[in-house]
Structures are given as structure tokens and as C-alpha cells.
Amino acid sequence: MAHSKPDSDRIVFSVPGKQDQDWSAYVEDFRHSAHEAVDWIASYLADTRQYPVLPDRKPGALIDALPAQAPEHGEPFDAMLRDFQQQIIPAVTHWNHPGFLAYFGTTGSTPAILGEMLSAALNTNGLHWDTSPAVAELEHVALAWLRQWIGLPEEFFGIIYDTASTSSMHALIAAREMIAPEARQEGSSPNFTVYTSEQSHSSIEKGAIAIGLGHRNVRKIGTDSAFCMRADLLEEAIRRDLDAGKRPLCVVATFGTTSTTSIDPLAEIASIAETFDMWMHVDAAYGGAAAILPEYHQQFAAASRAHSVVVNAHKWLLTPIDCSAFYTRRPDVLRRALSLVPEYLRSSEDPRAIHLMDYGVPLGHRFRSLKLWFVLRYFGRDGVERILRSHIALARQFAAWIDGDSAWERVAPVPFSVVCFRFKGSDADNEEILNRVNAGGKVFLSHTKLNGRYVLRMAIGNLGTGLRDIEQAWHILKEAAAEID
Numbered sequence: 001m002a003h004s005k006p007d008s009d010r011i012v013f014s015v016p017g018k019q020d021q022d023w024s025a026y027v028e029d030f031r032h033s034a035h036e037a038v039d040w041i042a043s044y045l046a047d048t049r050q051y052p053v054l055p056d057r058k059p060g061a062l063i064d065a066l067p068a069q070a071p072e073h074g075e076p077f078d079a080m081l082r083d084f085q086q087q088i089i090p091a092v093t094h095w096n097h098p099g100f101l102a103y104f105g106t107t108g109s110t111p112a113i114l115g116e117m118l119s120a121a122l123n124t125n126g127l128h129w130d131t132s133p134a135v136a137e138l139e140h141v142a143l144a145w146l147r148q149w150i151g152l153p154e155e156f157f158g159i160i161y162d163t164a165s166t167s168s169m170h171a172l173i174a175a176r177e178m179i180a181p182e183a184r185q186e187g188s189s190p191n192f193t194v195y196t197s198e199q200s201h202s203s204i205e206k207g208a209i210a211i212g213l214g215h216r217n218v219r220k221i222g223t224d225s226a227f228c229m230r231a232d233l234l235e236e237a238i239r240r241d242l243d244a245g246k247r248p249l250c251v252v253a254t255f256g257t258t259s260t261t262s263i264d265p266l267a268e269i270a271s272i273a274e275t276f277d278m279w280m281h282v283d284a285a286y287g288g289a290a291a292i293l294p295e296y297h298q299q300f301a302a303a304s305r306a307h308s309v310v311v312n313a314h315k316w317l318l319t320p321i322d323c324s325a326f327y328t329r330r331p332d333v334l335r336r337a338l339s340l341v342p343e344y345l346r347s348s349e350d351p352r353a354i355h356l357m358d359y360g361v362p363l364g365h366r367f368r369s370l371k372l373w374f375v376l377r378y379f380g381r382d383g384v385e386r387i388l389r390s391h392i393a394l395a396r397q398f399a400a401w402i403d404g405d406s407a408w409e410r411v412a413p414v415p416f417s418v419v420c421f422r423f424k425g426s427d428a429d430n431e432e433i434l435n436r437v438n439a440g441g442k443v444f445l446s447h448t449k450l451n452g453r454y455v456l457r458m459a460i461g462n463l464g465t466g467l468r469d470i471e472q473a474w475h476i477l478k479e480a481a482a483e484i485d
Contacts, residue, residue, distance in 0.1 A: 029077065030077075033077035033078065033081065036077075036078075037081065040081070040085070045096070048094060048096060048097045048464065049097070049098060052094075052442075053093065053438075053442070053443060053444040054093055054439075055090055055091050055092060055093060056441070057090065057091050061091065062088075062091040066087065093444070095108075097444075097462065097464075098465040098466065099444060099465075099469055099473070100444050101445050101460060101465070101469075102444045102445050102457070104286050104315045104418070105316070105417070105459050105461025105465060106314060106315060106316075106321070106461055106462065107319075107462050107463040108320035109318040109319070109378070109379075109463055111371070111374035111379075112371040112372070112374060113320065114374060115370040115371030115373070115374040116371050119367040119370045119371065124367050125364050126356050126366075126367065127345065127355075127356070127363055127365065128348075128353075128355035128356070128357055128358075129348050129350075130347040130353075131347075134367070135356070135367050136354040136355070138369045138370060139158070139159065139160055139354075139356070139368075140354060142369040142376060143369070143372075144158065145373075145376050146158075146311070146317075146325055146372070147327060149291075149292045149381055149384075150288055150289075150311065151291060151297055151300060151301065151304070152303065152304055152309065152327055153304050153329070155329045156304075156309070156327040156329050157327065157328055157334075157359075159326050159356060160325055160372070161324045161362075163312070163314075163321075163324050164203060164285035164310050164312050164324050165201075167324045167325075167326040168201075168203050168207050168283060169203075169206075169207035169211060169361075170308075170334065170359075170360060170361070171207075171250065171281035171308040171326075171328075172204075172208060172213065173211055173337050174307070174308065174328060174330065174333050174337055175249045175278070175279030175307070176188065176192065177334070177336055178279055178307070179192075179248075179277070179278070179279065180192065180249070184336075187212065188213055188214075189247065190214065191245060191246050191247045192213050192217060192246075192247050192248075193217045193241050193247065193248050194208050194213060194217060194218045194219065194251075195219045195221055195237060195238065195248065195250070195252070196218065196219070196220065196221065196229075196251070196252040196253075197221050197228075197229035197252075197253075197257065197264055199227050199228075199229070199257040199258070199259055199262060200220075200252060200254050200257060200258075200283065201257070201258045201283060203283075205218050217246075221233050221234045221237060226262055227260045227262040227412055227450070228262045228264050229254070229264040229265065231265050231269055234251065238251075238276055238278075242276075248276055249278065249279060250278055251272065251278055251279075251280050251281070253265075253266050253269045253280065253281070253282050254282070254283045254284075255284035255287040255291075255299075255303065256284060256285070256287020256288070258448075259412075259449075259450060259457070260448075260450065261416045261417075261418045262413070263415055266282065266300070266306075267301075267302035269302075270302050273305075279307045279308070280305070280306040280308075281306060281310075282306045282308070284300070284303065284309055284310060284311050285310050285312040285315060286312065286315045287416055288300075288309065288311030289311065289315065289316035289317050289388060290388060290392075290416055291303070291311075292384055292388065293385055306329075307328060307329060307330050307333075308326065308327060309326075309328075310324060310325065310326050311325045312324045312325070313325055313372050313375070315461065316388065316461050317372075317375065317384070318375050318379060318384070319371055319372055319375050320371065323368045331359065335358045338358065338360060338361065339359075341358075345357065388417075391417040391460045391461055392417050394466075394467065395417040395418065395419050395458070396414060397467070398458055398473075399414045399419045401474055402419065402421045407423065407478075408421055408422070408423055408424060409422055409424055411450055411451075412450065412455075417459065417461060418458065418460070419458045420450065420455050420457055421458070422453065422454065422455050423477075423481050425481075427453060427454035429484055430447070430454045431447070432480075432484050433456070433477065433481055434446075434447055434456055436480040436483065437476050437477055440476060442472060442473075443469070443473045443476060445457060445473070456477075458470075
């Protein structure tokens with residue numbers, strides 16, 4: 001590029017296809033293409049069902065279809081948007097699809113999409129309060145609103161991480177700091193132990209691996225017939241470890257396990273954690289949203305006795321990934337474990353200034369609270385409650401169909417909006433049914449294993465999912481079963 005005399009009204013590159021454009025032309029180029037992009041998004045959301053939930057692509061197909069090198073010269077937005085539609089969209093698994101019934105159903109809702117757009121435009125980074133008061137303080141406000149909705153006491157401090165894996169890892173870090181503060185300087189001891197259900201998410205084990213506690217020091221506690229952690233087995237495991245000279249750090253209870261959405265006995269586990277002076281963390285990444293509903297208040301109440309709780313807004317709370325709300329009633333311990341302030345990061349010492357960098361491994365902090373704030377305001381508590389109840393009702397309707405058909409069986413309770421079921425055949429039969437269902441493109445289901453058996457899962461959680469989607473899934477399932485029978 002030829003060098004030219006600096007000009008305060010010019011940018012240092014040309015708008016693709018044009019020469020010597022000033023800043024206003026750069027912005028106008030964006031304005032035009034942004035309108036086109038928003039129109040595409042609106043059309044997409046209006047009729048997501050036109051797309052197959054799962055792409056019909058083989059691994060590596062997109063890599064092979066795209067250039068191996070970046071362009072030497074800039075390209076116009078319309079070329080990028082065209083390639084987005086022609087190359088990227090055919091390789092997308094549509095998590096924002098009403099037929100997405102796998103894993104945990106999610107929603108990228110319209111207010112959250114607007115929040116993400118505005119956040120990207122601001123490009124602000126909340127290292128500490130001075131670097132963006134809005135990031136620190138809106139996060140405080142939005143998480144306080146959500147905390148009130150789910151019934152946690154005011155003493156719980158909130159911070160947004162990317163996912164529950166990161167949130168639970170921070171719970172383990174805080175647990176180690178509370179039980180063994182010397183570990184910050186000296187490192188982990190091989191005697192530290194962590195306890196969680198055999199049905200808990202693998203992120204608990206990965207978190208223990210990541211911070212140096214060791215995989216073999218995670219105790220997987222057995223469950224009852226409803227796949228809930230057995231408190232008696234938990235206490236026995238802790239006593240065995242104490243007798244062996246171990247140092248129990250943390251117990252992780254789950255409010256809505258990954259496979260079955262079972263609910264661990266929070267009150268009993270809290271009592272055990274208190275008896276043995278352990279940190280208690282509640283993984284409510286999925287089920288925590290249901291705590292907004294009055295009918296779940298009693299089951300969730302003992303979460304207030306935990307030291308930390310995680311609720312993923314990007315699962316069942318209408319917010320696109322990533323937005324994991326982590327709460328702790330011991331922010332002093334979390335800060336003590338992780339605060340490290342070199343001179344170049346020193347900032348305001350006002351007691352009301354929140355420095356988010358002190359409460360997490362990452363230094364940078366995205367403006368995730370903006371989209372959550374938009375969601376909470378747009379839908380309101382009553383709107384969120386209606387949506388959650390509709391998903392729970394759909395799951396119970398589907399469970400009733402399973403229970404009423406002698407060729408199928410339900411294999412776990414349905415406390416929320418996930419149904420675990422199977423065809424009364426072999427594991428191979430059920431796997432083949434799942435493959436046939438997903439290959440059709442209308443719906444996408446996932447699987448797990450319970451008591452050694454291959455089990456299908458239907459997870460309802462997308463804002464657009466309605467009775468017709470559940471009826472369609474049931475029809476496709478029965479067709480697939482008839483084809484292999």
C-alpha cells in the first residue's frame with residue numbers, strides 16, 4: 001500500500017473495491033451490509049425449520065472447500081455474506097432449531113442477539129473497574145436480578161465465566177484455598193480429594209485435573225434408583241479418606257445431572273459438607289433455571305447453604321453461548337486464591353469498584369452481561385416462567401407417550417424437560433434408531449448410558465419448540481423402530 005500524508009479523516013486502508021475512502025465511507029459500508037445481515041438473521045429465525053438440524057457433511061469437507069491462504073487484498077462484505085450462506089451454513093449444526101432435542105436445548109433469543117451485536121461494537125474489556133465501569137457494574141446488576149429470581153441470598157457474589165466447566169473449576173480453586181491456603185504458594189498436595197456423583201458432569205473431573213488435584217483423587221459417589229447421589233455413600237467415602245490421611249476439599253452436588261437431570265439431595269449433602277468443613281459446590285448449570293419457578297423453590301432451597309453455585313444462562317435461559325453465572329458466598333476466598341495485581345494493572349481503590357480480574361483465571365472479561373440484561377428485561381420473570389413450564393409440560397407429554405407404548409420404556413424420572421427412554425430391544429437396536437432419526441434432519445436427539453444400557457435422550461429447551469416438534473419426533477422414532485424390527 002502506498003504511503004500518504006496522515007489525515008485525521010482517513011483510515012489506513014481502502015474499503016474493498018474502492019480507493020481512498022474516509023472513515024464515514026468505512027462505516028457506511030458496514031451499515032449497508034449490517035442491514036443485509038440482520039435481514040438474513042430475521043429470515044433465519046422466522047423459519048429455522050427449513051434447515052436440517054444436522055449437516056450432511058463429512059469431516060474435513062469445509063476445510064477442503066475454503067482457500068488454504070488468507071486473501072492478499074480485502075474483500076467486500078457481500079462476498080463474505082455469500083460464502084457464509086453457501087459454505088458455512090451447510091456445515092452448521094443448528095442449535096437454534098426447534099428440532100434440536102439433543103444434549104440440552106438452547107435458544108439464541110432476539111434480545112440476546114441484539115446485546116451481542118452492541119457488545120461487539122463497543123469491544124470493551126473489563127479487566128478492572130477503570131477499564132469499563134459498565135462491564136463490572138451491569139454484570140453486578142444482571143446477576144443480582146437472576147440471583148433474586150432463583151432464590152439465593154444477597155450474600156452471594158456473582159461473576160460471569162464462559163461455561164460451567166470454567167465455573168466449576170473456579171469452585172475447586174476456591175475450595176482448595178479455603179481448606180489449604182498454603183497451596184497458593186506451595187502447589188497442590190496429592191492428598192486433596194473431591195467428591196461428586198457418578199452421574200455428575202465430566203467437567204468436575206477435568207477441573208480437578210486442570211488445577212493439579214489429580215484425576216485419581218476425584219471420588220465418584222454411587223446413586224440411587226433415581227440416579228441421585230446417595231448421601232450415606234458420600235459420608236462413608238469421606239470417612240475412609242480421612243482415615244487414610246487424605247484432606248477432603250470439596251463436594252459437588254448437581255441440580256439436574258447431565259444424563260438424566262436428576263437432583264442430588266442438597267440438604268443432606270450440605271449437612272455433610274458442614275460436618276467435615278468442606279466447600280460445597282452446586283452444579284445447577286441446566287436445572288438452576290427451573291429454580292425461578294415457585295414449584296422448585298423447596299428442592300433448590302439448600303443451595304443457599306453451598307459455598308458456590310453455577311447456573312448457565314446459555315442453557316435454558318434464552319441466552320446464546322457463552323454465559324455461565326457463577327455465584328459464591330465466599331468471594332473473599334476466591335479473590336484470595338486468584339488476585340495478582342502487577343503495577344501496570346493497579347486501579348481505583350474505591351470500595352465500590354469491582355475488579356473482575358481478581359475473581360478469575362482470565363484477565364480479560366467480555367461484556368456478556370449485556371445480552372443477559374436484555375433477556376431478563378425483554379421476557380420478564382413471568383415470561384421466563386411461562387416458557388420453562390411449557391418445556392416441562394412438553395417433556396411430560398412425551399414421557400406419557402413412552403409410558404403408554406409397550407414397545408418403549410422410560411428409564412429415569414422426568415424432573416425437568418429431559419426424557420430418557422429406549423426401545424425395548426438391544427443396545428444396537430437403539431443406536432440404529434438414533435442414527436436413522438438424526439439422519440433425517442428433522443430432529444436431533446442424543447444418547448447416554450444408564451445402568452450399562454444404551455439410552456436415548458430428548459432434551460426440550462429451545463424457545464421455538466412446540467407440540468408439533470415433539471409429535472414429529474415421536475412419529476420419526478416409531479418409524480425408525482419399525483424399520484429395524
